[in-house]
Amino acid sequence: MPKPDDKQLQMILEDMVIARTQAGRLWNLQRQGQVGTIAPIDGHEAAIVGAVHALETESDWVLPQYREPLGLRRYGAEVLDTFMLYNLGHPAGGHIPEPIKVAPSQISLGASIPHAVGLAWGMSLKDEPGVVLVFFGDGASSEGDFYEAGNLAGVLKAPVILFCINNQWAISTPTHLQTAADSFSSKAEAFGIPGVTVDGNDPAAVYEAVFNARKRATSGKGPTLIEATVYRLGAHTTADDPTRYVPSDDLSAAQEKDPVHTLTQDLKNRNLWNDTKQNEVETAALERLDEAFERAKNTPLLPNSLMDHCFVSDTSRQLRQRSMLMDSMGNANE
Amino acid sequence: MQMSNKVSELSMLEAINETLHSEMARDERVVVLGEDVGRNGGVFRATEGLIEKFGERRVVDTPISEAAIAGSAVGLAMAGLVPVVEIQFLGFSYQAMHQIAGQIARLRYRTQSRFEPQITIRAPFGGGVRTPELHSDSLEAQFANIPGLKIVMPSTAADAKGLLTSAIRDPDPVLFLEPLRGYRGIRDLVPDEDHLVPLGQANLVKKGDDVVIISWSYQVELSKRVAESLEGEGISAAVLDLRSIVPLDIEAVTEIVSHCGRAVVVQEAPETGGFASEIIATINDECFWSLEAPVARVSGFDVPYPVGMLENLYVPDETRIHSAVLKTMESG
Ligand SMILES: Cc1ncc(C[n+]2csc(CCOP(=O)(O)OP(=O)(O)O)c2C)c(N)n1
Numbered sequence: 001m002p003k004p005d006d007k008q009l010q011m012i013l014e015d016m017v018i019a020r021t022q023a024g025r026l027w028n029l030q031r032q033g034q035v036g037t038i039a040p041i042d043g044h045e046a047a048i049v050g051a052v053h054a055l056e057t058e059s060d061w062v063l064p065q066y067r068e069p070l071g072l073r074r075y076g077a078e079v080l081d082t083f084m085l086y087n088l089g090h091p092a093g094g095h096i097p098e099p100i101k102v103a104p105s106q107i108s109l110g111a112s113i114p115h116a117v118g119l120a121w122g123m124s125l126k127d128e129p130g131v132v133l134v135f136f137g138d139g140a141s142s143e144g145d146f147y148e149a150g151n152l153a154g155v156l157k158a159p160v161i162l163f164c165i166n167n168q169w170a171i172s173t174p175t176h177l178q179t180a181a182d183s184f185s186s187k188a189e190a191f192g193i194p195g196v197t198v199d200g201n202d203p204a205a206v207y208e209a210v211f212n213a214r215k216r217a218t219s220g221k222g223p224t225l226i227e228a229t230v231y232r233l234g235a236h237t238t239a240d241d242p243t244r245y246v247p248s249d250d251l252s253a254a255q256e257k258d259p260v261h262t263l264t265q266d267l268k269n270r271n272l273w274n275d276t277k278q279n280e281v282e283t284a285a286l287e288r289l290d291e292a293f294e295r296a297k298n299t300p301l302l303p304n305s306l307m308d309h310c311f312v313s314d315t316s317r318q319l320r321q322r323s324m325l326m327d328s329m330g331n332a333n334e
Numbered sequence: 335m336q337m338s339n340k341v342s343e344l345s346m347l348e349a350i351n352e353t354l355h356s357e358m359a360r361d362e363r364v365v366v367l368g369e370d371v372g373r374n375g376g377v378f379r380a381t382e383g384l385i386e387k388f389g390e391r392r393v394v395d396t397p398i399s400e401a402a403i404a405g406s407a408v409g410l411a412m413a414g415l416v417p418v419v420e421i422q423f424l425g426f427s428y429q430a431m432h433q434i435a436g437q438i439a440r441l442r443y444r445t446q447s448r449f450e451p452q453i454t455i456r457a458p459f460g461g462g463v464r465t466p467e468l469h470s471d472s473l474e475a476q477f478a479n480i481p482g483l484k485i486v487m488p489s490t491a492a493d494a495k496g497l498l499t500s501a502i503r504d505p506d507p508v509l510f511l512e513p514l515r516g517y518r519g520i521r522d523l524v525p526d527e528d529h530l531v532p533l534g535q536a537n538l539v540k541k542g543d544d545v546v547i548i549s550w551s552y553q554v555e556l557s558k559r560v561a562e563s564l565e566g567e568g569i570s571a572a573v574l575d576l577r578s579i580v581p582l583d584i585e586a587v588t589e590i591v592s593h594c595g596r597a598v599v600v601q602e603a604p605e606t607g608g609f610a611s612e613i614i615a616t617i618n619d620e621c622f623w624s625l626e627a628p629v630a631r632v633s634g635f636d637v638p639y640p641v642g643m644l645e646n647l648y649v650p651d652e653t654r655i656h657s658a659v660l661k662t663m664e665s666g
């Protein structure tokens with residue numbers, strides 16, 4: 001079905017509320033110095049959750065940028081657990097366990113787009129079912145990686161969905177300084193692939209667009225570029241001060257269209273949601289986040305892990321460095 | 335003309351910001367371009383106030399396109415302008431690498447000076463501030479292996495001003511690397527007036543007779559502290575701040591190593607292929623016979639720059655520098 005049914009919409013809203021609630025807690029943890037830099041999800045929930053609900057988690061890969069992890073709950077609880085380790089700066093935060101088809105956050109903008117194309121290409125070479133969806137921002141779309149990979153995807157007819165979240169900002173840079181094109185989706189034309197723009201505050205519209213792109217990809221017709229238009233309701237990250245550059249009128253107008261509030265209201269009007277449910281979901285979301293945070297904090301960290309996973313086995317130089325490290329740890333304990 | 339000798343205490347960040355202001359005022363060919371450098375004044379505020387003073391034609395918020403930022407600097411220079419580029423973090427210079435390494439650094443050579451790459455590329459880097467991936471990597475040695483590119487790495491606010499001024503006025507391309515930890519963590523007295531520190535002149539920041547610690551950028555700060563604490567242990571340690579690794583002040587290195595007979599080179603970058611190796615090779619070439627002990631190096635490890643919780647193990651600290659010095663004193 002190209003449109004989510006009521007049951008799916010309830011699940012979508014639940015994931016959106018969880019993401020929003022947990023993002024708030026995470027922001028506070030950062031402010032208390034408990035976790036590293038955070039990029040809040042606020043305003044992006046419908047685009048992310050709506051997209052993910054149109055995928056088959058067993059077969060389809062998701063390659064996030066960095067704002068998405070709290071919206072990927074559908075892919076499994078381990079996504080959050082790993083994300084909390086990542087936020088603590090623990091090396092295990094890079095390892096989302098098998099068989100979850102989610103890659104860790106990508107800091108280098110646009111860099112995952114060619115990975116997605118290669119992964120989708122490889123899956124089709126191996127006759128595996130499924131597609132790859134790669135998230136990236138309006139800002140990231142200005143990287144050469146986007147243009148080169150989009151072009152390659154078109155040539156290869158790779159089963160990939162290039163999912164651009166246009167939240168109107170790349171840190172302080174507004175979209176009109178990012179591109180002179182009418183839309184980000186119009187760039188698809190140069191790749192010879194379809195490009196669609198959807199209202200990213202409307203999870204049903206996002207779902208439908210991804211559903212159709214997925215169908216196209218799995219039937220061998222190749223990639224689609226989707227632009228989901230949203231508004232970044234929070235700061236770029238905890239290190240950013242958006243009051244320096246975000247016009248307050250624009251922000252208030254965007255808050256009127258807050259995707260979480262809009263869908264909540266919509267489902268309430270249709271008796272598919274109520275305040276009791278809302279409270280239950282929020283309480284559970286916070287408990288779940290705190291639990292993940294505690295677990296992450298209690299995850300042991302061995303100094304040795306500094307040297308692990310660079311190669312399968314150490315070079316002789318690394319062996320020397322490893323023992324020097326251990327010696328110095330020994331001294332520190334004395 | 336009367337020159338005032340007034341100085342102000344500034345952070346390294348303030349010194350950089352002030353220099354950009356004065357160079358843009360002094361030379362109208364100077365243009366500043368990069369991600370978030372305009373309205374936001376840069377993510378660290380290094381370019382704060384420039385767009386208000388010099389306008390959007392000279393201070394340009396670019397799309398997120400490092401290759402085009404660096405590549406267009408070549409064209410701007412060909413047009414007779416003096417681009418001062420900001421790469422938001424040095425780790426994202428990889429996206430610009432083919433323009434920096436394959437084009438900017440070769441422009442003068444391949445056009446036999448028809449075109450002058452008077453380009454400055456500023457970028458923050460370095461550890462100790464728990465940034466996300468690729469924000470902290472010390473990549474200077476990778477760039478040092480590119481002939482045609484000068485690499486400047488100040489360790490004080492005053493030098494940041496003096497060296498950035500020289501970099502912007504230098505007719506050759508300069509990579510100007512700013513230690514994240516020093517932006518606010520380093521403060522010293524900076525001359526108010528025009529202040530030029532020539533590129534390629536190391537600074538003996540502390541005299542000493544027994545051993546010299548050779549370093550650059552933020553590691554100089556740590557080396558100074560170690561050298562001071564060594565005084566109390568009866569070891570007279572000199573500290574040489576290279577200030578630029580290209581050009582390298584070979585004479586200064588030779589002179590102080592010959593004088594002390596012992597040396598420790600400190601870098602934050604991984605050990606293999608790091609610039610410390612180049613210093614040691616230079617010592618070998620120039621003054622091997624004056625050595626009383628093998629030259630030691632203190633480095634990062636041969637792994638990618640790690641996540642926050644492992645950062646303190648990775649980045650050389652005072653303890654590691656201190657024990658390397660003691661070991662050097664004991665050997666030979
Ligand atoms: C290659 C690269 N260049 C620069 C940066 C620094 N940076 C981090 S986030 C960001 C803005 C990204 O904007 P966008 O892609 O629209 O994503 P959003 O943050 O809006 O979700 C920039 C410039 C980076 N991470 N990677």
Ligand SMILES: [Mg+2]
Binds near residue numbers: 166167170
């Ligand atoms: Mg954006």
